Structure formats: structure tokens, C-alpha cells
Amino acid sequence: MYSMWLSAEEQRVWRGYLAMVAELQVAMNRQLQRDCGLSLADYEVLVALAERGAQRMFELGEALAWEQSRLSHQLRRMRERGLVSRQGATDDRRGATVTLTDAGRAALRKAAPGHAALVRSVLFEGMPATRRKALSEVIDTVRERLRESPV
Template sequence: MYSVWLTAQQQQVWRKYLAATSLLQTAMHRQLQQDCELSLADYDVLVALSERGEQRVNELADTLGWEQSRLSHQIRRMRGRGLVQRRDSGDDRRGASVSLTDGGRTTLEKAAAGHVELVRTTVFEGLSPTQLEAFGEVLDAMLGRLAG
């Protein structure tokens, strides 16, 4: 039977994980704002569209793991800045598709170099190949349990 509390070691690792993810999110947001005036949410949408091409709104929401209402608000803001375009398909709002504009692609390309450098230096630099493999395995296990 499990204790209601984490062990001391689990608690220590958990707190480090929370601190690391919080600091990393803040650093990524700051870098994107400074380099190209993007939010991390903007960047996530641009990356998903660049990797998968035009997507239906509901598919993009699933890809990002977002609620559709959050994505709709995000797309509206990004359309206003010329980063994405939305095409309706009849009366079915779920049938609407979203794609990158040329401006969105250019902005993503500008943002990517700094973002990749930040991730490389803060997450991967200094890890041995064995540590990197173990890190990937831990994340795969977590994601598998979260997926159900």
C-alpha cells in the first residue's frame, strides 16, 4: 500500500522538476518575446503548423493538447498579427482550417534559432549520451501513464 505522502527523495526530485519546468517556461517566454515578440503559445502554434501543415482547428487543438476555446482565442490574436490564416468550411466551425502565413513562417524562422539554442544549453548541454537516453525514457514513461 502506498503512503499518502511522497518519500523524501521523491519530494526532493518533484520540487526540482517543478522548479526546472517553471524556470524553463519563463526563459523560453522571455527569449521569444525579446527575439521576435512572440509568446510561447504563439510559438507552439507556429511550430505545430510548420511541422504538420494546414490543420483543422479541432486537430490542431488535439495536437497541442489545448481546449478548443483556448485555441480559438489564440488563433484570433495570431490572425490579427498576420501569423496564421483561418479558412472556414461551410457552417461547421470544427471544419475550419488553420495554416501559416508567409509572415508566420518568417517569424518562426527568426524565433527558432534562439529557441533551439536556449533549449540546447539549458536542457541538453552537459548530459552524457547515457543521461540523455535515460531522460528520454523517463519522459516516455510519464507520457505513457498520462495518455492513459
């Protein structure tokens, strides 16, 4: 039977994980802002559209695991800066399609090298292949459990 509280070790691991994710997001956001004037959210949208092509709003939201309101606000800001365009019915958010503009593609090309370098330097450099594999397995297991969970 499980206790209603995490054990001391579980708590240490969990809080360490949360701190790592927060610190990594801050570092990525700062690097992107400094080097190319993009936010981490901008970058995530640009990458998703570059990888998948034009997306309906709900598909893009699912791909990013974002709530619809967050996505709508983010896309509005990105449209105002000319990074993405939106086509489709104005009264049906699910029916609207989002695409990268030429400016969005250029911004992604400018941002990607520095972003990859940061992620590589803080996460992968010096990490043996066995640890990378173990980390990948943990991530896959948690994501699978979340997909199966009714939460």
C-alpha cells in the same frame, strides 16, 4: 500499499521538476519576446503548423494538448497579427482549418535559431548521451501512462 502523500524524495523530485518546467517556460518566453516579439504559445502553434501543415482546429488542439478555448483565443490573437489564417465554417470550430501565413513562416524562421540555442544551452550542453537517453525514457514513460490513464 501507497501512502496518500509523496515520500520526501518523491516530493523533492516532483517539486524540482515543476520548478524546472516553470523556469524553462519563463526563459523561453523571455527569449522569444526579446528576440522576435513572439510568445512561447505563438511559437508552439507556429511549430505545430510548420511540422504538420494545415490542421483542423481540433487536430491542432490535440497536437498541442491544449483546451479548445485556449487554442481559440491564441489563434484569434495570431490571426490579428497575420501569423495564421483560418478557413472554414464560422459556426463549426472543429471544421475550421488553420494554416501558416507567409508572415507566420517568416516569424518562425526568425525565432527558431535563438529558441534552439536556448534549449540546447540549458538542457543538452554538457549532458552525457546516457543522461539524455534516460531523460527521454522517463518522458516517454510518463506520456505513455498519461495516454493510458482515464484522467
